[in-house]
Amino acid sequence: MQAEEHAGRPPLDLAWLDALLGGSPAGVAVFDGDLRYVYVNPALERINGVPAAAHLGRTIGEVLPDVDVRLDVMRRVLADGRPRDLTTSGRTWADSAVERRYWRGACHRLQEGGLMVIAQEITATQNEREELLRARSYLTLLDNAAVSIGTTLDAGATCQELADFVVPVMADVAVVEMIPEEDVRTRREPPPGVLRLRRAGVATVPELADPVARFGGPGTDIDYQEDAAVPRCLAADEPVIENLYGDEQLGRSAPTPERVGAYRAIGLHSAVA
Incomplete structure (x- = not known):
């Protein structure tokens, strides 16, 4: 999609640019010195879900308000002429099965003035990387659990180890409770409709230790509505x-x-x- 030359803009042969980049599978955009769209190729139209004509003369924020763009990087390229890479993410107007998409772009200053950005979507790669990091995190948790929980045959000690394992990795406060195993002759029966458990382990982050202590530590009976x-x-x-x-x-x-x-x-x- 071509745009007519605006007054004061350095001459740029958009017809030649379109012939060269119009069929590229990568998204290509050309911006003027104010970072307003001058040219958008068909691939970027599809990525953004916006017709090329609706880009022209507008900024990225005006066209794609839900995309995080490193405008600081683009301005540095305009200022010193050094090419730079950048990563952007967010949602465009195109239909997508994922909530957040990712793109990797290369920024180049044009001799005629303005800036060219060539972008390739890397959403799948980014999602795979995040999934791998989550999987590694889970494996680390399992490894830590295996060596820190059940170090003795004492049930009370194991319950406390479990509570300690959860804080602060997964929670600010953790309690472990068990059904009391007491002689029926000495057991204090709870009121009807009340579940009574015996607190066996408690762990908190330091700043909550005193307030949580008021709720009862190991050995306390807890009645639940x-x-x-x-x-x-x-x-x-x-x-x-x-x-x-x-x-x-x-x-x-x-x-x-x-x-x-x-x-x-x-x-x-x-x-x-």
Whole structure:
């Protein structure tokens, strides 16, 4: 797509440029000294999901508001003429199955003035790299768990090791609780509809150690209301994830309604049972 020359712009043979780059599978754009589009090839039209004519005379931000662009890099190329690479990401107007796409671009200053950017999409490569990093992170966690949990045959020590393992890698606070195994003659029965567990391990980040200590340490009996997160987890035999944005949600997830104010005071906003 060609644009007519604007007043004061250095001459640029766009017809020749289109003949050279129009069939390129890479996206190509030419910008003027104010970083406004002068030329867009068909490949970039498809990438951006915007007709070439709708680019011309506009900035990247005006055409693609949801794409992060290193304008500082582009301006440095304009200033000193040294080619540079850059990586951009975001969403264009083109349909895409992924939420965030990635492109690698090369910036070159033109002798006639202005800037040329040649971009290639690298979304698949970037996603694969992120997936590999996640997989490595999971393997590292498993390796650490294997050497730090279950170092003794003592159940209480193992529960504490499990809580220590979770903090701070996955949470700010972790508790491990067990169904009490006491002689039926000495066991204090919970009220009807209440689940009673015995706290066996507690770990917190340092700044929460004192507030969390008020909720009870190892050896404390914890009574859960029937619709709290922990009884629901046990009943469903699957994890319960809670995003606690309001007191109603927090009251439903907490062991007892009285805990809502204390949980809110320490900034609890999400939990997994």
